[in-house]
Amino acid sequence: MIWHIAKKDFLLNVISVRFIIGFLLCLLIIPFTIIVNIDDYKNQMRIYQIDRQEAEKNIKETHVYSGLRPVIVKPPEPLGIFCKGISANMGDEVKTNFGQKPIFPEGEASLRDNPFLNSFLSIDFVSVITILISLLALLFSYDLFTREREDGTLKLNISKGISRSTFMAGKILGVFIILVPLLVFCYLLSFLIILLSRDVSFSTGEWMNILILFIVSLFFMVFFVLAGTFISSLVRYSSTSIVICLFAWAWFVFLAPAIINYGVESFVETELYENVRYALDEIDRQYYDIHNKKSREIQENEKLQSRSWWNANGGLDGYFETSGTPLEVMEFERKLKAWSEPLRIEYADRKWAVQKKYLDDLTRQGHWQQYLAWFSPSMIFEQVSAGLCRTDMYAFLGFMDEVHSYREILIGHFKKNKLFDSFRYITAQPLDQIVPFEEYYRISKSGNIPDCWSNSNNPVLDLSDIPVFRYRPVSLPVLINQGLLRIIALLAGSIVLFVLAQWSFNKYDIR
Amino acid sequence: MLKTIFIKESQNLIYSLRFQVSFLITMLVFIVGSIGFVKTFDAAQKNYIDYSKNRTEEIKRLASVSATRLATRRLTFNFAPRTNGIMSDCNERELPNKIAYSAFNVFGFEVATGSSNPLLKVSQGLSWSFIVTIILSFLALLFAFDSVSGEKEQLTLALSLCNRISRGTVLFGKFLSIISLLLITEIIGIIISILLIVIFGSVPIDPRFLIETAGFVILSGLFISCFTAFGMLASVASRNSNVSLMISLSIWLLFVIIIPNNAVFWANKLFPIDHADVVDKRKAEGWEELNRNAPPGSWSSHGGNLFYPKHELRARLQMSFLVNDKKFMDAYYSDMMRQFVKTRYFTLLSPVALFDYSNEAFLGGGYLRFRKNWEDLHIFQEQFLQFFKDFDNKDEGSPHWYNPNEDYSTTHLPVAFETVPVYEEQLPSYGQRLDFMKYYLMIMIAYTGIVFFISFVLFVKYDVR
Numbered sequence: 001m002i003w004h005i006a007k008k009d010f011l012l013n014v015i016s017v018r019f020i021i022g023f024l025l026c027l028l029i030i031p032f033t034i035i036v037n038i039d040d041y042k043n044q045m046r047i048y049q050i051d052r053q054e055a056e057k058n059i060k061e062t063h064v065y066s067g068l069r070p071v072i073v074k075p076p077e078p079l080g081i082f083c084k085g086i087s088a089n090m091g092d093e094v095k096t097n098f099g100q101k102p103i104f105p106e107g108e109a110s111l112r113d114n115p116f117l118n119s120f121l122s123i124d125f126v127s128v129i130t131i132l133i134s135l136l137a138l139l140f141s142y143d144l145f146t147r148e149r150e151d152g153t154l155k156l157n158i159s160k161g162i163s164r165s166t167f168m169a170g171k172i173l174g175v176f177i178i179l180v181p182l183l184v185f186c187y188l189l190s191f192l193i194i195l196l197s198r199d200v201s202f203s204t205g206e207w208m209n210i211l212i213l214f215i216v217s218l219f220f221m222v223f224f225v226l227a228g229t230f231i232s233s234l235v236r237y238s239s240t241s242i243v244i245c246l247f248a249w250a251w252f253v254f255l256a257p258a259i260i261n262y263g264v265e266s267f268v269e270t271e272l273y274e275n276v277r278y279a280l281d282e283i284d285r286q287y288y289d290i291h292n293k294k295s296r297e298i299q300e301n302e303k304l305q306s307r308s309w310w311n312a313n314g315g316l317d318g319y320f321e322t323s324g325t326p327l328e329v330m331e332f333e334r335k336l337k338a339w340s341e342p343l344r345i346e347y348a349d350r351k352w353a354v355q356k357k358y359l360d361d362l363t364r365q366g367h368w369q370q371y372l373a374w375f376s377p378s379m380i381f382e383q384v385s386a387g388l389c390r391t392d393m394y395a396f397l398g399f400m401d402e403v404h405s406y407r408e409i410l411i412g413h414f415k416k417n418k419l420f421d422s423f424r425y426i427t428a429q430p431l432d433q434i435v436p437f438e439e440y441y442r443i444s445k446s447g448n449i450p451d452c453w454s455n456s457n458n459p460v461l462d463l464s465d466i467p468v469f470r471y472r473p474v475s476l477p478v479l480i481n482q483g484l485l486r487i488i489a490l491l492a493g494s495i496v497l498f499v500l501a502q503w504s505f506n507k508y509d510i511r
Numbered sequence: 512m513l514k515t516i517f518i519k520e521s522q523n524l525i526y527s528l529r530f531q532v533s534f535l536i537t538m539l540v541f542i543v544g545s546i547g548f549v550k551t552f553d554a555a556q557k558n559y560i561d562y563s564k565n566r567t568e569e570i571k572r573l574a575s576v577s578a579t580r581l582a583t584r585r586l587t588f589n590f591a592p593r594t595n596g597i598m599s600d601c602n603e604r605e606l607p608n609k610i611a612y613s614a615f616n617v618f619g620f621e622v623a624t625g626s627s628n629p630l631l632k633v634s635q636g637l638s639w640s641f642i643v644t645i646i647l648s649f650l651a652l653l654f655a656f657d658s659v660s661g662e663k664e665q666l667t668l669a670l671s672l673c674n675r676i677s678r679g680t681v682l683f684g685k686f687l688s689i690i691s692l693l694l695i696t697e698i699i700g701i702i703i704s705i706l707l708i709v710i711f712g713s714v715p716i717d718p719r720f721l722i723e724t725a726g727f728v729i730l731s732g733l734f735i736s737c738f739t740a741f742g743m744l745a746s747v748a749s750r751n752s753n754v755s756l757m758i759s760l761s762i763w764l765l766f767v768i769i770i771p772n773n774a775v776f777w778a779n780k781l782f783p784i785d786h787a788d789v790v791d792k793r794k795a796e797g798w799e800e801l802n803r804n805a806p807p808g809s810w811s812s813h814g815g816n817l818f819y820p821k822h823e824l825r826a827r828l829q830m831s832f833l834v835n836d837k838k839f840m841d842a843y844y845s846d847m848m849r850q851f852v853k854t855r856y857f858t859l860l861s862p863v864a865l866f867d868y869s870n871e872a873f874l875g876g877g878y879l880r881f882r883k884n885w886e887d888l889h890i891f892q893e894q895f896l897q898f899f900k901d902f903d904n905k906d907e908g909s910p911h912w913y914n915p916n917e918d919y920s921t922t923h924l925p926v927a928f929e930t931v932p933v934y935e936e937q938l939p940s941y942g943q944r945l946d947f948m949k950y951y952l953m954i955m956i957a958y959t960g961i962v963f964f965i966s967f968v969l970f971v972k973y974d975v976r
Binding site (some may be wrong): 016017018021022027029032035036039040043046047050085086088089090104113114115116117118119120121122123131135139240242243244246247249250254255257258259261262263264265266267269270271272273274275278281306307308309310311312313362363365366369382385393396399449 | 528529532533536540543544546547548549550554555558559561562565569587589606607609620621622623628629630631632633635636637641645646647653751753755756757758760761764768769771772773774775776778779783784785786787788807810811812813814815816834847848850851854856877878920953
């Protein structure tokens with residue numbers, strides 16, 4: 001009997017306007033969204049490859065250890081095609097500076113060349129599913145009982161001896177057998193476009209992530225179908241039911257997430273980053289005060305009258321490269337770096353205390369958002385999806401933890417091999433060709449400048465023993481474990497709604 | 512007769528469940544949004560005061576070291592929080608809101624780190640604009656979708672038209688009643704919001720704020736009219752209210768979600784600009800060329816001797832680098848702005864975009880504010896450079912070889928902070944604001960008029976049986 005009722009509803013629904021318009025909306029929006037996101041991924045991949053090549057080129061062209069600060073380029077997440085999460089807020093590269101620990105990946109945010117375009121929001125597959133499937137679930141279930149009552153068929157059915165439970169089960173099944181194929185169709189359509197595009201490919205593990213995402217989407221859909229069923233069992237008229245359902249939809253999908261996000265950003269305070277930067281600048285100034293004092297001290301000890309460099313390049317994070325510089329100055333610079341670089345690392349730890357506080361505030365906001373998301377099924381669904389697609393807060397924090405560990409390993413390598421103390425830290429000029437002041441003046445006046453007096457003519461570093469960063473994405477079991485409570489919450493919510501709908505329908509006045 | 516219809520329709524709506532629920536939800540969002548704004552604004556204001564102090568301290572410190580240090584230092588100007596931010600944040604958290612400059616150049620702009628928490632998914636703030644574009648637009652369609660088809664189903668439409676009353680009057684009466692109720696809801700919400708701001712907040716409610724509030728209400732009235740017209744169109748386009756509802760929801764999704772959320776894709780496809788890496792490559796090629804052609808010793812320096820002859824070469828090379836970068840970057844920035852403006856034109860298909868852009872212009876925020884600061888900073892930079900050159904010229908111990916990046920060959924004398932020009936933001940005038948928004952406004956009025964006219968034509972032919 002359940003099947004008969006479900007089949008009747010299915011046949012009625014399949015020729016209804018709501019199904020046709022819903023189907024058309026899916027048919028138009030899903031492919032377009034997937035195409036847009038594949039295009040976005042393609043652009044991210046293009047920039048990733050350029051950044052990676054540039055990082056590799058730069059590192060291969062490094063002449064001195066003071067310039068050796070590997071840039072870690074994070075590959076774009078292919079699963080981001082389904083759910084972008086917070087990936088649009090982040091850049092793709094992190095420089096392993098010794099003088100300051102990185103907080104977030106830098107580079108073009110969202111990998112958009114034009115920062116003005118950041119003011120336009122963008123939508124992903126999961127957002128479309130959140131909006132459309134929840135809407136369709138409510139539109140197909142809002143009149144499950146009210147329409148039958150209004151048409152007079154409800155009492156007819158019940159009077160024929162069909163139990164209310166059977167009737168309700170049949171009605172719900174009828175909605176499922178129209179919506180599940182629609183959801184499957186959305187996923188299949190996106191798979192088809194992905195497979196045809198050739199710009200993106202998934203590993204077996206990633207297909208498993210998508211399978212789990214599909215199952216979670218099913219749970220999400222079930223929640224809204226049962227919410228519509230419950231509302232239908234509470235009221236007598238379809239017109240009342242649709243109004244409540246639409247308000248519930250707008251509330252859960254648009255308003256609750258907006259209120260939660262805004263509330264979190266308003267009530268959990270954070271510092272303005274510019275002020276954090278000023279605090280960091282102050283620590284830098286303290287460092288440079290000590291640095292300059294020590295510099296004068298070494299200069300006096302070395303009895304160095306003046307500092308002159310023939311070819312000198314300097315830059316961020318203690319980068320200093322020189323060639324053709326007199327031996328006395330070179331020795332001075334070496335001693336200064338041997339002293340200043342470990343101190344720079346120590347000051348980086350001091351700066352990290354300030355940065356960490358800022359990061360903790362941001363993370364606290366993130367955690368509050370996660371806690372409050374329990375009030376909105378659409379937020380729960382989006383958070384589980386972002387977790388499965390490795391584009392949520394935890395994925396990025398995990399990545400940054402790995403970067404920090406790598407930085408420590410690299411510093412350990414420099415210390416172990418006494419690289420800060422070496423001439424190679426500041427010059428690639430062969431040591432036997434570094435000349436004292438007198439010779440330096442003679443050569444520079446003669447105009448016959450040796451090739452090795454130019455930084456670019458000197459040999460690059462041998463990087464064979466330098467530790468290399470390896471990115472390890474989080475595995476599926478860990479991701480499922482992270483999102484398990486939320487998945488259970490969606491299911492528990494559905495069960496509660498089912499029980500409430502059953503209880504309410506048992507008392508429903510069928511006249 | 513119009514008055515009778517208006518009163519009848521308004522009464523029907525007021526007693527309906529949908530109005531009561533929507534009124535409660537709207538008020539709730541107004542209250543939460545206002546309390547949230549007060550907290551956000553206070554925190555942002557405090558942060559900005561700290562930032563301003565830090566910035567002043569930085570300028571003072573640099574000035575006390577030397578005028579050259581001050582002139583060559585890359586300073587930043589961050590946009591202050593707007594007091595009318597409760598009306599709309601004008602996307603200022605996502606738009607470039609930080610400009611870097613020195614006496615020699617306005618280098619560029621960026622979205623300041625921490626404008627919004629990067630660990631949170633980007634979402635809109637609960638400003639009045641959010642309430643209008645998301646909630647009231649939805650309500651306008653929800654109130655209007657069955658205004659004709661619903662009455663037809665209940666057989667009251669034929670009854671109404673049995674009276675000596677024109678169809679135009681019926682349609683216009685319904686149209687007016689929906690707009691009025693939504694506007695009254697909005698105005699009540701705004702009054703509550705202002706009261707909350709006055710009670711809890713530190714936002715000054717001055718005549719300027721009230722003028723902007725009045726302007727906001729007028730603009731939102733136009734926007735609500737537009738969505739109501741679409742709702743009526745959906746209603747007269749079908750004989751069944753279920754179909755009207757589906758059409759209305761599709762229209763809402765199209766205008767509120769789909770068009771605004773796909774702008775970036777169309778921007779890149781229809782109005783492509785060079786990628787940043789291409790521009791970087793051009794800049795690097797320029798650098799290489801300049802470096803290759805630079806006389807030997809152009810990288811030489813002497814820590815203690817300003818008049819070291821090679822410093823002139825060094826200054827000349829550094830200045831060439833700056834000119835090279837400026838040439839490419841200024842062209843690139845113009846391309847970015849052009850692409851952005853064209854993309855905005857594309858999104859004008861949606862009344863939400865029309866409302867957002869006109870509102871942003873009227874409030875003097877968003878892109879208009881950025882453009883004004885960008886242009887003003889260029890003027891300021893020239894004045895700042897002139898100030899530096901005048902000061903440097905007075906120092907006989909300076910060789911006057913202007914190096915935009917280093918302090919090897921210009922004055923090492925400190926400069927009195929009080930004499931240093933400091934950039935201050937000037938708000939766009941109302942004339943500028945109106946000029947910026949006039950086309951958006953005209954399009955929105957035309958849009959509403961056309962949609963309502965089509966609804967009228969369809970209603971004239973509507974089978975009321």
